[in-house]
Amino acid sequence: MALDEVARKRIESATDEALQEMLAARADYLPEACALAEKLIADRGGVEAAQRRIAESKKQEAEEAERRQVTERHKAEERKIYRCPKCGGELDLTDSSNKGPSKSLVGAAMKASVDILSASFHCKTCGPIKTEELSPEDQKKWAGEKTAASGCLVICVVGIILLLLLFGLVVSR
Numbered sequence: 001m002a003l004d005e006v007a008r009k010r011i012e013s014a015t016d017e018a019l020q021e022m023l024a025a026r027a028d029y030l031p032e033a034c035a036l037a038e039k040l041i042a043d044r045g046g047v048e049a050a051q052r053r054i055a056e057s058k059k060q061e062a063e064e065a066e067r068r069q070v071t072e073r074h075k076a077e078e079r080k081i082y083r084c085p086k087c088g089g090e091l092d093l094t095d096s097s098n099k100g101p102s103k104s105l106v107g108a109a110m111k112a113s114v115d116i117l118s119a120s121f122h123c124k125t126c127g128p129i130k131t132e133e134l135s136p137e138d139q140k141k142w143a144g145e146k147t148a149a150s151g152c153l154v155i156c157v158v159g160i161i162l163l164l165l166l167f168g169l170v171v172s173r
């Protein structure tokens with residue numbers, strides 16, 4: 001029985017791996033199909049080359065998965081997730097100031113900064129967590145965030161003072 005056109009096309013477009021699998025279970029296939037698979041493997045550089053390509057693509061997949069994992073981790077870091085030192089759960093950041101939403105942009109920036117500076121951590125299962133109890137990495141992350149927040153606050157305050165000075169100059173004229 002000859003191979004029909006559809007089957008031939010399918011075998012011809014099969015991956016190296018699929019061809020290998022086909023030949024490993026050759027009893028399930030027509031002799032013509034197996035012959036075609038063998039010919040294709042030979043045309044593509046032989047069994048060894050095919051196996052090398054398969055190993056190569058597996059390695060690439062593994063590397064890709066690894067890269068994805070690293071990206072995920074980075075994303076988690078960017079989202080500023082802090083872990084509970086006791087149970088490993090995600091900590092909530094609660095701010096003690098809890099003032100109403102600010103209307104102006106500068107006010108919002110200042111509020112965000114103050115919130116960070118006065119915030120504390122809270123674990124759903126273990127309760128409040130002191131910053132000293134955080135893991136060394138989280139403490140470092142937290143210190144960086146606090147520094148950024150203080151910087152933002154200073155810039156806001158300086159900006160407001162400058163604006164007031166400028167306003168004073170305009171009014172006194």
Ligand SMILES: [Zn+2]
Nearest residue numbers: 084087123126
């Ligand atoms: Zn906890």
